Amino acid sequence: MQSQTLELKGLADLRQYVYATLCEHHDLVVGAFPLTERILVRAGRPCGMYFCLHGPRSVRLTAIWETDRNSILFYGASGEKLSKTSLASAAVLDPVAA
Numbered sequence: 001m002q003s004q005t006l007e008l009k010g011l012a013d014l015r016q017y018v019y020a021t022l023c024e025h026h027d028l029v030v031g032a033f034p035l036t037e038r039i040l041v042r043a044g045r046p047c048g049m050y051f052c053l054h055g056p057r058s059v060r061l062t063a064i065w066e067t068d069r070n071s072i073l074f075y076g077a078s079g080e081k082l083s084k085t086s087l088a089s090a091a092v093l094d095p096v097a098a
Helices: 011-025
Strands: 002-006 035-042 045-054 060-066 071-075 081-087
Touching: 011 035, 011 045, 011 060, 011 071, 011 081
Parallel strands: 002 081
Antiparallel strands: 035 045, 045 060, 060 071, 071 081
C-alpha cells in the first residue's frame, strides 16, 4: 500500500485529487465517469466524506476522507485498500456547502 503526504487548499481541491487518484489507480479517463459523495456523520457531527467513482460495467471505486486523522484512504473495486494520503492541512467540512 502506498502512502504519501499532500497539502490541499480546500474541499474543491480534495474532490479533484480524489477523483484523479481513483482514475489513475484504475487507468480510467478523467472526466469520463461520475463521482458521488456523501458526508459521514458520527454522534450528529460530520466526521468525514465518502467518495464513490461509478466506473464502467457497474464498477465502484471508493475513497474515504477521515477528518479526525486528516487522511484519505483509497479502495479498489473488491474493497482492497490501495493507498493512503495524509493531508498536511485540513480542508473544512461544511455540511451546508457540501
